[in-house]
Amino acid sequence: MKKIIFFTFLIGLFAGCSHSKPPDFQGRIIDIKESRVLVVSNVSIKELETRTQTQLLNDKAPNAVWINVSSINKYKVGQLLEVWYQGGVDTSYPAQAGAKKVEIIEEPRRLL
Structure with a gap:
């Protein structure tokens, strides 16, 4: 009987954990x-203010993705995002992907 309760508990635990999948990509717009928004990982606000887009893409390769989003109005250059992909990722550079979910996790501290 204890084994049945233990295995039921484990199944419930694993089923509950499957809903909290980590993001596929994190980066700054x-x-x-x-x-679409162009998101690049490991970019600071200072780098964003002092470097050109071409310099950032060259320095951060291959960590850049154009993300297709449904509502462009809520996004601003400098925001830090977490992205969950929908479907496959086109492996061009920058890569291209659809978004199942996008969370803004940080607003830029300075205006660009």
């Missing part, structure tokens, strides 16, 4: 075009 460096550009916004049409219905």
Whole structure:
């Protein structure tokens, strides 16, 4: 009987954990075009203010993704995002992907 209760507990524990999948990508928005945001990982606000987009893309390769988003109005250059992909990722550079979920985890501390 104890084994049945223990295994039931383990199954419930694993089932509950499966809903909290970590993000597929985390990075800062460096550009916004049409219905996409260009997100690059490991970019500071200072780098964003002092470097060109080309310099950032060259320095941070291959860590850049154009993310297709449904509502472009809530996004600003400098925001730090966590992104969960929807479907596959086009492996061009920068890569391209759809977003199942996007969370803004930090607003820029300075205006660009």
